Amino acid sequence: MKKFMDDNFLLSNDTAVELFGAVKSEPIIDFHNHLNPREIYEDKTFDNMAEVWLGGDHYKWRAMRANGISEELITGDGAPFDKFMAWADTVQNLIGNPLYHWTHLELQRYFGITTPLCPDTAREIWDKCNEKLQTKEYSVRNLLRMQNVSVLCTTDDPADSLEWHSKIKEDGFEIKVLPSFRPEKAVAIEKADYKTYINRLETVVNTPIKNVEDLISALAKRLDFFVENGCRVSDHSLENTFFVPADYAEVNQLFVDRLNGKALTEEEAGKFHGYMYVQLAKEYTKRDIVMQLHIGAIRNNSKRFFEKLGVDTGFDSLNDFNYAPQLSAMLSEMDLYDNLPKTILYCLNPKDTEMLAAMAGNFCSNEKGIKGKVQLGAAWWFCDHKNGMEKQIEVMSDLGLISTSVGMLTDSRSFLSFPRHELYRRILCNKVGSWVENGEYPADLSYLRNMVQAVCGTNAIQYFKF
Numbered sequence: 001m002k003k004f005m006d007d008n009f010l011l012s013n014d015t016a017v018e019l020f021g022a023v024k025s026e027p028i029i030d031f032h033n034h035l036n037p038r039e040i041y042e043d044k045t046f047d048n049m050a051e052v053w054l055g056g057d058h059y060k061w062r063a064m065r066a067n068g069i070s071e072e073l074i075t076g077d078g079a080p081f082d083k084f085m086a087w088a089d090t091v092q093n094l095i096g097n098p099l100y101h102w103t104h105l106e107l108q109r110y111f112g113i114t115t116p117l118c119p120d121t122a123r124e125i126w127d128k129c130n131e132k133l134q135t136k137e138y139s140v141r142n143l144l145r146m147q148n149v150s151v152l153c154t155t156d157d158p159a160d161s162l163e164w165h166s167k168i169k170e171d172g173f174e175i176k177v178l179p180s181f182r183p184e185k186a187v188a189i190e191k192a193d194y195k196t197y198i199n200r201l202e203t204v205v206n207t208p209i210k211n212v213e214d215l216i217s218a219l220a221k222r223l224d225f226f227v228e229n230g231c232r233v234s235d236h237s238l239e240n241t242f243f244v245p246a247d248y249a250e251v252n253q254l255f256v257d258r259l260n261g262k263a264l265t266e267e268e269a270g271k272f273h274g275y276m277y278v279q280l281a282k283e284y285t286k287r288d289i290v291m292q293l294h295i296g297a298i299r300n301n302s303k304r305f306f307e308k309l310g311v312d313t314g315f316d317s318l319n320d321f322n323y324a325p326q327l328s329a330m331l332s333e334m335d336l337y338d339n340l341p342k343t344i345l346y347c348l349n350p351k352d353t354e355m356l357a358a359m360a361g362n363f364c365s366n367e368k369g370i371k372g373k374v375q376l377g378a379a380w381w382f383c384d385h386k387n388g389m390e391k392q393i394e395v396m397s398d399l400g401l402i403s404t405s406v407g408m409l410t411d412s413r414s415f416l417s418f419p420r421h422e423l424y425r426r427i428l429c430n431k432v433g434s435w436v437e438n439g440e441y442p443a444d445l446s447y448l449r450n451m452v453q454a455v456c457g458t459n460a461i462q463y464f465k466f
Contacts, residue, residue: 004116005104010386010426015443016433022449023425027150028418029460031233032180032292032409034155037164039415040177043139049129050080053103054087056413058314063099064090065314075309081126088122098385098423105419110138110146140415144175147418150457151176151466153233158183158222159197159204162229169230176466178230181289183219184237187276189258190269198259212252216279223283232464233290236277239297239319241270243277243330251275274330281334284341290464291341294380295323295356296348318348318382324355331363331374342370342463344406346377353383353391357399372404372463378424380411389427403451406460425456 002008011017046052054060054074061074064086072078073086094100107113111129115121132138144152156162156179168177185197202209205218223231244267254272258264264272284291298319300306305315327345334340340363345356353376360374376396379388396402408424410417429452435441436448460466 005101005108005114010423011430011433013430013433013437015436015445015448016426016430018445019429019433019448019452020426023429023452023456024422025148026425026453026457027148028421029150029407029457029464029466030152030410030418030421031290031406031460031464032155032235032411033152033417034411034413035152035415036413037154037168037177037179039140040144040173041164041167041171043141045136045139046133047130048080048084048133049126050083050087052133052414052416054083056312058312058316059099060087060090061314063094063097067093075313084126085119085122088117088119088125092116092118101386101423102417102420105422106416109419109422110143110416141173141175143415144418147421149175149418151178151461153178153180155180155182155235156226157185158219158226159185159201162226165229176230178232178466179226180292181223181226181231181234182236183234183276183280186215186219187236187273187280189255189272190264190266195259195261210256212248212255212275215255216276216283219280220283223287223289227287227289231289232466233292234280234284235292236294237297238273238293238295238323239299240321241266241273241326242323243274243326243333244270245329245333246271246275248275270326274326274333277330278333278339281341282339285339288465289341291343292346292377293343294346294348294377295327296321296352297381320349320351323352324359327356327359328362331359335363340374343374344377345374346380348381348383350383350388350391353395354399357395361400370463371459372401372406375400375404375406378405378408384411384420386423386427389424390431393428393431403454404459405455406463407455407457421456425452428452428455 008017011020064074067090069086069090073083091100091103103117107117111132113125113128115125117125158181162179165177165179186201188194198209201218205221207218209215209218251272254264254268281291296319297316299316300311301317302315305313331340345360347353347356357376360376363374366373376392379392393402396405408421410420432448432452436443
């Protein structure tokens, strides 16, 4: 029987151990997360483990609800230690869940604690961790340094000032903290507050937005501002009908009608979405900005808790709509005049993994030598577990080139989330090692070391041009 989460955790063969040694200490390139840049600039410290672990972490909140924990101890006003105890009880019951591995990797890598967390050990772990957390050595910047983070990209609205990114850079912080361009609110014409957002964008660009041409111009202006502040990547969430062919006149009339208060059908909204995505792709191509498409979330499923707690509180899940024809038509429209930027496709529903990997292969042709120009992204959100990571690696290998992958990301709001990169690296090395040990690939360790290092870092550096 193997020891719990020891040095060879998830490494089942000698080749895997050898390869993991080549990537274990590689710098982390985290090109998609939801960290708060203000907290990085201010170099925040945390009062206790409940704050750092449970504040805003809807992954943990969902698990605690499934474990029958009262909302008072999840998002409510319960005492911090009581919340921690509720989490400890939940952890003990998380066998097979990625949260179990994440929790214990974080305890090991940040705090040097190898004792499994459960109600019996919770007080001791609480005291040891809190003692360290309240020191400057455990500030946000030092937590990032502990994991050898080199680059991280936050997720930012076009109307954001990027004040904190600028201050971080001016402060000389050695880790690159770069903005990502997420124009979701400018595209989501069906939302009730759409006109309010357009008014906000007008104020930021100091120009009236009366038609779609004005809107695209405003977004291009903000994109230039983001690029000036180091932006190398954009992000989009595709959650419903996202591409119905339409010309400018039709789309512009829909925009004008919406600003005048008219509700749109899903098909009409899809026409606007698709037109905007194609126009934004042109702007990304001009500036060599990578486009990320996160596809398949169905959000705010519980109306009761949406009204009580708002968005991003653990009531989102995966959708099951079929969208291959839409995606094909949209990417083809972008590609028609060579306006398809480097693109990463993420699915939330695992049924779409093979479809996206195959779809990516239709649009990789380029004369710039870009490897994996369009590619299947890392296992995302509800797929972000051992089985999901293994499937993503296997499918990308089955239908494309895993050697071109830009690797892992955290997609997290937690400053303790970076050991997720280690988990991915272990799974990748074990998968490659198993192919070698099974005689499916030669034991060319020189090549294989370079390959796994590329997937775990250097591919991303070259792809995003950090």
